[in-house]
Amino acid sequence: MVVVKSPILRHIRRKPLQFVAPVVTLILVLYLIVGRSSGKTKGKYSYKSRSKGLFSRPRDVIPRNLPNDHISHYDLNKLASTPMAAYNQERVLILSPMSRFYDEYWANLLKLTYPRELIELGFIVPRTADGDVALKKLEKAVKLVQSPRNSKEAKFAKITILRQDNESLQSQKEKDRHALSVQKERRANMALARNSLLFTTIGPYTSWVLWLDADIVETPNTLIQDLAGHDKPVISANCYQRYFDDEKKEDSIRPYDFNNWVESDEGLRIASTMSDDDIIVEGYHDIATYRPLMAHFYDPNGDVNTEMQLDGVGGAAVMVKADVHRDGAMFPSFPFYHLIETEGFAKMAKRLGYEVFGLPNYLVFHFNE
Structure with a gap:
């Protein structure tokens, strides 16, 4: 059997944190991006939903019925009175x-x-x-x-x-x-x-x-x-x-x-x-x-x-x-x-x-x- 010793593997064994830290950082960045883009529209007078990613914060317009919301936003420009009211x-x-x-x-x-x-x-x-x-x-x-x-x-x-x-x-x-x-x-x-x-x-x-x-x-x-x-x-x-x-x-x-x-x-x-x-x-x-x-x-x-x-x-x-x-x-x-x-x-x-x-x-x- 022939064993080839890679210099990269030797480096990982000696200093594992230098390799793991960049990988964890990359995963975290991807999670944040995916979480922030997952907002959906809900209800006639509700708009972007709260971000679900880590360390996320409310969007500019907070939906009406989400739990733990303390501020409700309404866009009266979207409110209509039409002949087809029902x-x-x-x-x-x-x-x-x-x-x-x-x-x-x-x-x-x-x-x-x-x-x-x-x-x-x-x-x-x-x-x-x-x-x-x-x-x-x-x-x-x-x-x-x-x-x-x-x-x-x-x-x-x-x-x-x-x-x-x-x-x-x-x-x-x-x-x-x-x-x-x-x-x-x-x-x-x-x-x-x-x-x-x-x-x-x-x-x-x-x-x-x-x-x-x-x-x-x-x-x-x-x-x-x-x-x-x-x-x-x-x-x-x-x-x-x-x-x-x-x-x-x-x-x-x-x-x-x-x-x-x-x-x-x-x-x-x-x-x-x-x-x-x-x-x-x-x-x-x-x-x-x-x-x-x-x-x-x-x-x-x-x-x-x-x-x-x-x-x-x-x-x-x-x-x-x-x-x-x-x-x-x-x-x-x-x-x-x-x-x-x-x-x-x-x-x-x-x-x-x-x-x-x-x-x-x-x-x-x-x-x-």
Whole structure:
């Protein structure tokens, strides 16, 4: 047998660390490179994942659902409000100021066909006797829907209930709350409540905000998809009311919300004569503005998708792209161009460059006391 003694082997035997150290260093470098390139995209509003390599650190954007993360990053430039909201899995925030709880309102809400896991609900309840009763009923209804026994698809993504921190009218009877003499006070309080509800609940993932009054007891089941499908910054349904016609001895319908309107020359003239603290309240004979009211444009044989441009809106069922609110359109609790609350919101949205629309043939129905 012939044995060849290599000088390299002799060197390794004499000084093994000089050979092992470079090899370990090479393996470590390769591990770091592979670990840092293993990030994946996860979720619509999440981006590069945290590096898994040794001594790694978070990327510039940290994904939302990883454990041990203390900072969440959202890119609002990637947030969209599209006419295919359900298909694109866009989050919808339904907001309802609630002075009374109506079983019909809640039943109608549960019939909406938009995926519940994409819906958040927000309520604000006044600190009145009626509000206390409404709160108890609301909490009971919420617990049934959000029960751990229900599937994820049967539950809403999130529900927030606020107690109003400003004054509210003690009487919520229809004749009392609609009296002209209390409109400025009532609507100023309502504006504060709406703003509190909005600013507390809107999130960086919210694409749409649906304002749905808590006394709206009947809407199409596809309300969210229908309103979003028009792809408008602000769009309002036409609010009517069912009642029994004593003269005709039959069930009938009548206009209810007169806050969806188009500005008129007379309305502008009246505003020009007012002091800074005065407001115009639409739908009252005492102030004849002769504004075209969307409630009077309903055609039972017309296309439900017919649109008309508006200058004022009510709050019965109004879909708003979330960016409109993020850009600063809120509900003024003070006279804003002699308008207040929802009508003031429409004016503010238009001043920000957004168009406001209504659907005269698309009806939602108000509770009939």
